Amino acid sequence: MRVSIFGTGYVGLVTGTCLAEVGNQVTCVDIDAAKVEGLRRGEMPIYEPGLDTLVVDNHAAGRLSFTTDAASAIASAEIVFIAVGTPPDEDGSADLRHVLAVARTIGQHLTRTAVIVNKSTVPVGTADRVRDAIRTELDRRGLDLAFDVASNPEFLKEGDAVKDCMRPDRIVIGSDSRRAIEQLKRLYAPFNRNHERIVQMDVRSAELTKYAANALLATKISFMNEMANIAERVGADIEMVRHGIGSDPRIGYSFIYPGAGYGGSCFPKDVQALERTARQYRYEAKLLGAVEAVNRAQKQVLFARMHEHFEGRLVGRTVAVWGLAFKPNTDDMREASSRALLDALWSAGATVRAYDPEAMHEAARIFGKRDDLVLCDSADAALDGADALAVVTEWKAFWSPDFARIAAALRQPVIFDGRNIYDPAAVEAAGIAYYGIGRGRSV
Numbered sequence: 126m127r128v129s130i131f132g133t134g135y136v137g138l139v140t141g142t143c144l145a146e147v148g149n150q151v152t153c154v155d156i157d158a159a160k161v162e163g164l165r166r167g168e169m170p171i172y173e174p175g176l177d178t179l180v181v182d183n184h185a186a187g188r189l190s191f192t193t194d195a196a197s198a199i200a201s202a203e204i205v206f207i208a209v210g211t212p213p214d215e216d217g218s219a220d221l222r223h224v225l226a227v228a229r230t231i232g233q234h235l236t237r238t239a240v241i242v243n244k245s246t247v248p249v250g251t252a253d254r255v256r257d258a259i260r261t262e263l264d265r266r267g268l269d270l271a272f273d274v275a276s277n278p279e280f281l282k283e284g285d286a287v288k289d290c291m292r293p294d295r296i297v298i299g300s301d302s303r304r305a306i307e308q309l310k311r312l313y314a315p316f317n318r319n320h321e322r323i324v325q326m327d328v329r330s331a332e333l334t335k336y337a338a339n340a341l342l343a344t345k346i347s348f349m350n351e352m353a354n355i356a357e358r359v360g361a362d363i364e365m366v367r368h369g370i371g372s373d374p375r376i377g378y379s380f381i382y383p384g385a386g387y388g389g390s391c392f393p394k395d396v397q398a399l400e401r402t403a404r405q406y407r408y409e410a411k412l413l414g415a416v417e418a419v420n421r422a423q424k425q426v427l428f429a430r431m432h433e434h435f436e437g438r439l440v441g442r443t444v445a446v447w448g449l450a451f452k453p454n455t456d457d458m459r460e461a462s463s464r465a466l467l468d469a470l471w472s473a474g475a476t477v478r479a480y481d482p483e484a485m486h487e488a489a490r491i492f493g494k495r496d497d498l499v500l501c502d503s504a505d506a507a508l509d510g511a512d513a514l515a516v517v518t519e520w521k522a523f524w525s526p527d528f529a530r531i532a533a534a535l536r537q538p539v540i541f542d543g544r545n546i547y548d549p550a551a552v553e554a555a556g557i558a559y560y561g562i563g564r565g566r567s568v
């Protein structure tokens with residue numbers, strides 16, 4: 126099928142590439158000419174395991190192309206995806222500027238019947254606004270073309286995006302048009318083998334499904350972080366509790382890892398946007414507000430531990446930070462817990478020596494040059510001359526360090542483990558004080 130996708134961010138680029146991989150003719154459209162040029166040369170705008178080879182191969186095979194030419198991309202497509210960003214605006218609602226701009230562009234250039242599919246995470250009711258925007262432009266051109274608008278939210282995770290796209294748990298299609306549903310079923314048939322993954326519903330339910338999924342996952346995390354804070358105070362170990370509750374299949378083991386708080390481009394933004402949507406409909410989503418508040422506080426827990434350990438004297442101290450990305454296998458630092466920690470350390474007068482396997486460029490871009498930040502080439506280099514070590518992102522490369530070397534390198538051997546990746550006994554056996562999340566205090 127001939128597919129055009131607006132937006133070459135995470136969602137658009139990964140979706141376009143996977144659709145090309147199964148034999149569709151895909152055109153990815155972006156207004157950023159430099160990005161488009163780069164993609165043509167095989168330069169990825171994001172770090173995502175496995176994506177570069179797929180992009181290069183499909184581009185070489187002529188199934189995947191990149192352009193800034195919206196008009197021809199729309200004219201040739203049977204299916205047009207909208208996969209542009211929906212950043213939060215000042216009050217936390219999703220900003221639909223980009224989505225509606227693409228909708229208007231579609232209306233200005235549509236020449237044939239097509240299915241318009243919204244993949245961006247958008248508040249309930251957006252499909253109607255997209256339909257209106259397209260219709261207005263068509264009316265302006267005096268054209269009475271039939272088109273359908275469907276909602277097809279994306280559930281891919283950064284770091285696992287290609288796998289999630291090629292082997293999805295579910296494919297949610299929201300539309301009241303039989304024609305749109307049939308087209309999308311045909312498009313997704315290669316991803317829907319062996320067992321039925323397509324969940325068909327009305328547009329509004331599909332739009333809400335996306336927010337409900339992210340809000341529930343964020344709720345699980347904040348719930349566990351709250352339990353960790355309680356465990357800490359009552360002298361229990363949250364890791365034991367996690368095992369104890371996860372074995373109940375109704376609870377499950379996934380997304381119950383306590384830590385330094387959730388980050389990324391989705392959970393913080395989506396929980397907030399859903400809360401705002403509820404408010405617009407005069408409903409106060411108390412649980413969502415609490416999920417957010419717990420997360421905000423959780424991002425300060427590691428710093429609070431350090432502050433306490435060093436009895437408030439952080440001026441002039443140096444802290445090694447392992448992990449800057451909001452989670453492993455990505456270079457994305459949006460809403461990352463590391464940023465809250467770094468800000469707090471800097472405000473307290475400390476210097477940071479930081480290392481992340483992928484996010485160093487991103488860190489340099491965000492923070493620029495400053496005297497209280499040293500971006501290091503390796504995890505070991507970050508330890509040089511540091512007083513303490515904080516682990517903020519659980520990259521595999523940090524899981525089995527040489528504790529004797531850490532003990533020798535740190536001036537005051539102490540680890541603040543923001544993801545509970547170490548065995549406290551092993552750390553303490555090496556003569557290093559240990560603080561985790563919800564695991565009591567090192568003495």
Ligand code: UGA
Binds near residue numbers: 279282379382
């Ligand atoms: C999330 C969802 O998991 C995807 O299903 C969804 O498609 C995506 O948002 C989206 O809306 O686009 P992502 O933001 O890539 O994906 O990252 P996650 O793996 O969900 O992690 C989010 C944050 O939660 C990370 O900071 C991670 O460290 C934290 N987390 C996760 C925990 O603190 N504990 C856990 O048990 C799990």
